Amino acid sequence: MPQPLVQINSLHHAYQEGDQHHAVLNGVDLGISKGETIALLGRSGSGKSTLLNLISAIDHPVSGSIIINNQKITHLEEPHCTLFRRQHIGFIYQFFHLIPTLTVYENIALVLELNGWAQDKTKSRVLDLLDWVNLTRFKNSFPDKLSGGEQQRVAIARALAHKPLLVLADEPTGNLDAETGQQMLSLIHRLAEKEISTLILVTHSLSVAKTADRIVTLEQGKLYERQGDFAW
Ligand SMILES: Nc1ncnc2c1ncn2[C@@H]1O[C@H](COP(=O)(O)OP(=O)(O)OP(=O)(O)O)[C@@H](O)[C@H]1O
Ligand SMILES: [Mg+2]
Numbered sequence: 035m036p037q038p039l040v041q042i043n044s045l046h047h048a049y050q051e052g053d054q055h056h057a058v059l060n061g062v063d064l065g066i067s068k069g070e071t072i073a074l075l076g077r078s079g080s081g082k083s084t085l086l087n088l089i090s091a092i093d094h095p096v097s098g099s100i101i102i103n104n105q106k107i108t109h110l111e112e113p114h115c116t117l118f119r120r121q122h123i124g125f126i127y128q129f130f131h132l133i134p135t136l137t138v139y140e141n142i143a144l145v146l147e148l149n150g151w152a153q154d155k156t157k158s159r160v161l162d163l164l165d166w167v168n169l170t171r172f173k174n175s176f177p178d179k180l181s182g183g184e185q186q187r188v189a190i191a192r193a194l195a196h197k198p199l200l201v202l203a204d205e206p207t208g209n210l211d212a213e214t215g216q217q218m219l220s221l222i223h224r225l226a227e228k229e230i231s232t233l234i235l236v237t238h239s240l241s242v243a244k245t246a247d248r249i250v251t252l253e254q255g256k257l258y259e260r261q262g263d264f265a266w
Contacts, residue, residue: 045098060255076252124193
């Protein structure tokens, strides 16, 4: 068996508030192969975003390990966490999180500039991405001139720009109408497949979850592998 791209073992996490210890993850194990898409379902407060924060080294677990592409990220310290994230992770959020003072082009180019890409390579990559998400005409617009669906297409292009190993999408359709959400989902899957990116898709929707290769649910701090025909 080849080593999975992502290997999570015995992950425990808790938040400390005053003298209250609030356990969120109680021994999470998960392996994800390169190019796989995983849907992560769980009720509000079950710890889905917490798990993404640990996978992207935004936060560090109380115990357990996360290995991504043979690198133990649970042992990384700054500035290596930021560099790891910038090079290997792409994020797609429910509320887009575009930078309002940058144009559409600049929002997508930023991660490439931070990663030291040459200007001509950056330009050709951003123009390709704009073409793929069908937003070339908006390249010099600011995000507030775009609809929610258009902003999410910019965010998808930005998430994939630097060819990350892993794309983390936290409820990417949660703020869009059903039809636009469906279009976004198809676009995310199509581009992740084209770029051979591995995808973790957090959602509250079983129909969204069923578009992934595998479904896992987070309940009482543990992950359960589900078959596509289970009820939620
Ligand atoms: N920074 C924090 N400090 C203290 N508690 C936190 C923090 N972040 C999250 N929590 C708590 O941890 C639990 C899990 O939160 P998390 O945001 O991971 O849930 P979620 O599954 O993403 O929920 P949702 O579906 O509503 O986005 C919640 O009880 C939340 O209040
Ligand atoms: Mg969340």
